[in-house]
Amino acid sequence: MALLEVSALSKAFGGVMAVQDVAFSVDAGVVYSVIGPNGAGKTTLFNLITGVYTPSGGDIRLDGEAIAGVAPHRLAQKGVARTFQNLQVCMNLTALENVMLGAHLALDRNLLKGLFRAPGLTRADAALRDRAAELMRYVGLDAYRASAASAMPYGALKRLEIARALAVQPRILFLDEPAAGLNPKETTEIDALVRKIADSGITVVLVEHDMKMVMNISDRILVLDYGKKLAEGSAREVRRNPAVIAAYLGKAA
Amino acid sequence: MKRQRGLFVLAAVLLLLPLALPNAFYYDIVIRMMINAVVVLGLNLLMGFAGQISLGHAGFFGIGAYAAAILPTRYGWHPLAAMLGGALLTAALAALVARPIFRLRGHYLAMATLGLGIIIAIVLKNEGAYTGGPDGMAVPALGLFGFALDGEKQWYWVFAANLLFSVWACRNLVDSPFGRALRALHGSEIAAQVVGVDVARYKAAIFVFSAFFASIMGSLSADYVGFVTPNVADFFHSIELVTMVVVGGMASIFGSVVGAVLLTALPQALATLEGWETVTFGAILMLFMIFLPRGLVPTLAARCWRSR
Ligand SMILES: Nc1ncnc2c1ncn2[C@@H]1O[C@H](COP(=O)(O)OP(=O)(O)OP(=O)(O)O)[C@@H](O)[C@H]1O
Numbered sequence A: 001m002a003l004l005e006v007s008a009l010s011k012a013f014g015g016v017m018a019v020q021d022v023a024f025s026v027d028a029g030v031v032y033s034v035i036g037p038n039g040a041g042k043t044t045l046f047n048l049i050t051g052v053y054t055p056s057g058g059d060i061r062l063d064g065e066a067i068a069g070v071a072p073h074r075l076a077q078k079g080v081a082r083t084f085q086n087l088q089v090c091m092n093l094t095a096l097e098n099v100m101l102g103a104h105l106a107l108d109r110n111l112l113k114g115l116f117r118a119p120g121l122t123r124a125d126a127a128l129r130d131r132a133a134e135l136m137r138y139v140g141l142d143a144y145r146a147s148a149a150s151a152m153p154y155g156a157l158k159r160l161e162i163a164r165a166l167a168v169q170p171r172i173l174f175l176d177e178p179a180a181g182l183n184p185k186e187t188t189e190i191d192a193l194v195r196k197i198a199d200s201g202i203t204v205v206l207v208e209h210d211m212k213m214v215m216n217i218s219d220r221i222l223v224l225d226y227g228k229k230l231a232e233g234s235a236r237e238v239r240r241n242p243a244v245i246a247a248y249l250g251k252a253a
Numbered sequence B: 001m002k003r004q005r006g007l008f009v010l011a012a013v014l015l016l017l018p019l020a021l022p023n024a025f026y027y028d029i030v031i032r033m034m035i036n037a038v039v040v041l042g043l044n045l046l047m048g049f050a051g052q053i054s055l056g057h058a059g060f061f062g063i064g065a066y067a068a069a070i071l072p073t074r075y076g077w078h079p080l081a082a083m084l085g086g087a088l089l090t091a092a093l094a095a096l097v098a099r100p101i102f103r104l105r106g107h108y109l110a111m112a113t114l115g116l117g118i119i120i121a122i123v124l125k126n127e128g129a130y131t132g133g134p135d136g137m138a139v140p141a142l143g144l145f146g147f148a149l150d151g152e153k154q155w156y157w158v159f160a161a162n163l164l165f166s167v168w169a170c171r172n173l174v175d176s177p178f179g180r181a182l183r184a185l186h187g188s189e190i191a192a193q194v195v196g197v198d199v200a201r202y203k204a205a206i207f208v209f210s211a212f213f214a215s216i217m218g219s220l221s222a223d224y225v226g227f228v229t230p231n232v233a234d235f236f237h238s239i240e241l242v243t244m245v246v247v248g249g250m251a252s253i254f255g256s257v258v259g260a261v262l263l264t265a266l267p268q269a270l271a272t273l274e275g276w277e278t279v280t281f282g283a284i285l286m287l288f289m290i291f292l293p294r295g296l297v298p299t300l301a302a303r304c305w306r307s308r
């Protein structure tokens, strides 16, 4: 059984069908990419699967369990993590705290224990601090361990979101344009990072406009156009699909 | 311990301050500063750290104050039991309204909490049979372990210990996983959600907690003054509290203390201006907001940091 199964998924915004009757499935352990022109519905698809939006119709199953319309904080419990195309970093926190936030569910969040600085809680938090620092190193942010999030450059913030998502200890990780706005060198580094994450056993679902990266890294690719599924298959298959070439690659290349 | 440096400084100031207080009048002012400081601390958790707002906090303070008056007088409760009872009642009320209220944001949330505060104030004023109406009512003295607390000098130590504990506890909370989630939902609600923070629950929890805080302080302050009037639950008192948070500095623990001290002292200092005190008070607030929009403590802290 696939880890993620989506069928007949739709989302309407007023009259606009942002996602229309989309079906696909993602096997555990793969890198699965979603591509398509601007406004094709990729982010909306992510928002539907991660609980940010409620579908207008259709079905989403994680490991066989129906999760359409389940709130994001509950999906985090089930091992779903994500990053955002438009950065969502807590600028009032330090970089390290942003990563620690990712492990929110692994900690004792009791208000009273926090108030009285319960020893067990303080110890667990100190241990998490080390793990978060380790994750920052993993994504290449060692230099920013003592930084405030608000003092970091854009490229570093993109990685910070990835570190935070990894702190969730996800089974499936949704990355919405992790290389957007980055220079070629940074893009190559993100490419390597995504590969490293996938190799660690986390299933990665990726939205990305950088075709070189997508073609290199993906086990399978879903092509969306105007909210509809245009094609699906391996990088080879998708690259040769005439409809895809016409609608998307033709324009880009 | 660097972490606790501020706390030590505060403790030292509180210990030494009585040496500088010439008479009961000054004790009284300092006690009021401390009462306000603790309420403002709780409110700052909600406003500064969680990024929400309450324009009705004086209502919660008022429930605590009247619980301290009504429960011992009419039902024979021990004042401490009355304090706890009032705080639990306040917490229950806050929890009841929290879910619907925190669906709202920004101005709408402000209006809803404003309405809640006004309703509480009106009930306290109108239920004359219980509350003594607009004239208020006397509060029986608070005894602790057989000692009757009376006189400003004894109360000073009660409130000093209370303030010190509250500062310590609030700093702990802000640094805890709960506090981190709270600050995170202020920074980005959606980011907090997708890592597992039940945003609605956290907002409700901190609202209830800060209401509880306000109610306890309402009771203590009523016990100290020995009398309550509906003014304690007034809209203007709510505004005063919010102003203290903002002037001292949002999301600043010591800012809360500084804001409470300044805005409690200011009207006293301006009292000599005869008729112009309100105008001057307003003007000073406006200047504060124009030149120190982030509040006193955060702005000054940032300046010191840069000049190093
Ligand atoms: N919250 C919303 N309300 C109304 N319309 C929306 C909303 N979110 C997305 N849309 C619309 O849905 C369509 C798909 O948008 P979406 O952001 O999913 O595209 P995308 O594939 O991620 O594009 P891009 O590559 O530019 O990020 C667009 O027409 C967009 O205007």
Ligand SMILES: [Mg+2]
Residues within 6 Å of the ligand: A042, A043, A044, A085
């Ligand atoms: Mg998008």
